[in-house]
Amino acid sequence: MNTNTMNTLLSTPRVSRPALASLLHWQEPLATRLRFRHALPGMVANRLLNVELGLYLLAELVPMAPPQVLPDLLTGHGSVYRNRPIWSPRQHRALSQARILLAPYMDRTAWYNALAKYASLPLELRTYNSQGTLRTDVSGYLLRERVGMFAKAVA
DSSP states (O other): OOHHHHHHHHHSOOOOOOOHHHHHGGGTTHHHHHHHHTTOOTTHHHHHHHHHHHHHHHHHHOTTSOGGGHHHHHHTOHHHHHTOOOOOHHHHHHHHHHHHHTGGGGSHHHHHHHHHHHHTSOGGGOSBOTTSSBOTTSOHHHHHHHHHHHHHHTO
């Protein structure tokens, strides 16, 4: 291999998937605060916020859909996607951004497992109920903080 070819190979930008840290950046500083305040192990706080972002997205785009249909929405398949209402450009952008942030949940099994783990968390950590709607007994401050963070993440 000559020097020019080698330099070209070394200087060519690599196309890669976004690093995990950049995919979780939208969750900070809340994820760290949850992790320490509630002594959550590993990535539990991150998964909690990812699940809630998925539930937020469903509420914004297809409010009557059950939580189980998120993979269909993210992949653009299934009746929930085919029968969706007409969306604004902002809603289309939200789905595009969510497809990046929630890519693991395009897999139905991964989403169902995440929902089950979310449901097993203590109630004081969760802002959504098992039907995928915001809990009415959560403080207004907590709801505004989370919903505001989710809106920014998919903006």
